[in-house]
Amino acid sequence: REGWPVNHKKTHRIYCLEGLNLRKKRPRRHVSAAHRQQRPVLSGVDQCWSMDFVSDNLFNGRRFRALTVVDNFSRECVAIHAGKSLKGEDVVGVMESLRVLGKRLPVRIQTDNGSEFISKSLDKWAYEHGVTMDFSRPGKPTDNSFIESFNGSLRDECLNIHWFLSLEDAQDKLDNWRREYNHERTHSSLNDMTPAEFIR
Numbered sequence: 001r002e003g004w005p006v007n008h009k010k011t012h013r014i015y016c017l018e019g020l021n022l023r024k025k026r027p028r029r030h031v032s033a034a035h036r037q038q039r040p041v042l043s044g045v046d047q048c049w050s051m052d053f054v055s056d057n058l059f060n061g062r063r064f065r066a067l068t069v070v071d072n073f074s075r076e077c078v079a080i081h082a083g084k085s086l087k088g089e090d091v092v093g094v095m096e097s098l099r100v101l102g103k104r105l106p107v108r109i110q111t112d113n114g115s116e117f118i119s120k121s122l123d124k125w126a127y128e129h130g131v132t133m134d135f136s137r138p139g140k141p142t143d144n145s146f147i148e149s150f151n152g153s154l155r156d157e158c159l160n161i162h163w164f165l166s167l168e169d170a171q172d173k174l175d176n177w178r179r180e181y182n183h184e185r186t187h188s189s190l191n192d193m194t195p196a197e198f199i200r
Contacts, residue, residue: 039134040108042073045199048134049078049106050147053086053114056159056170064167066174067094068154071106072146076195077181078104080154080174082167088119095125108132110144153181 014020042048050070057063065086069079081094098104109126111117113135126133136143158177164170183196190198 045071045074045076046104046106048072048108048110050110050144050150051091051117052112052144052147052151053116054151054154054159056164058164058166058170064164064170066154066170067091068147068151069094069098070147070150071195072110074195074199075146075150075187075190076199077150077178078102080178082171082174084167086116088116088121091116091119092121092125095122099129105129106131108134110134110136110147112136112141112144113138 040047048071050072052068053065054068055063055065062084064082064084066080066082067086067090068077070076071078079094079098081090083090109131111133116122117133118135123133125131141148154174154177158173162173164173181195183194186192186194187198
């Protein structure tokens with residue numbers, strides 16, 4: 001009770017000079033996040049989706065990003081959404097349109113730890129709809145092997161071969177590639193069927 005009033009900056013400086021332990025900030029908990037556990041074996045569509053981002057340039061050098069969403073069981077590309085700078089709210093918008101317009105909702109979503117995926121808005125949306133968010137371990141892209149493989153194909157077969165005149169042009173070309181991927185391209189992991197055939 002006695003002594004001199006000291007503000008938090010001085011206290012911090014003294015702790016550092018004396019080598020004392022500073023209280024660590026508690027990590028923010030995600031209410032919808034899965035604790036590290038064995039991933040379940042998939043037996044049907046919409047049990048687990050993977051999401052990630054790819055980046056590219058328009059013809060004028062302006063950068064754009066595309067959110068990619070893939071069903072891990074059927075390898076179906078559920079959505080590709082292009083935008084200038086996509087944030088957590090944009091991811092929620094895509095998920096909500098898939099839920100409302102497409103009548104689709106996954107049980108679980110696998111992502112990396114990007115700021116868009118650990119955002120409060122996506123965490124809240126997932127919690128409200130009973131979707132479990134499954135984050136990969138930092139520095140372990142193999143945790144999300146389905147989406148990493150998909151994004152490699154998207155880059156080789158679409159992004160690297162087209163000029164994109166505008167964001168709308170990019171979205172059109174991505175939509176065309178997505179239709180071809182889902183309905184014409186066979187996968188050895190699906191017994192040489194297309195994702196659309198495999199779902200039927």
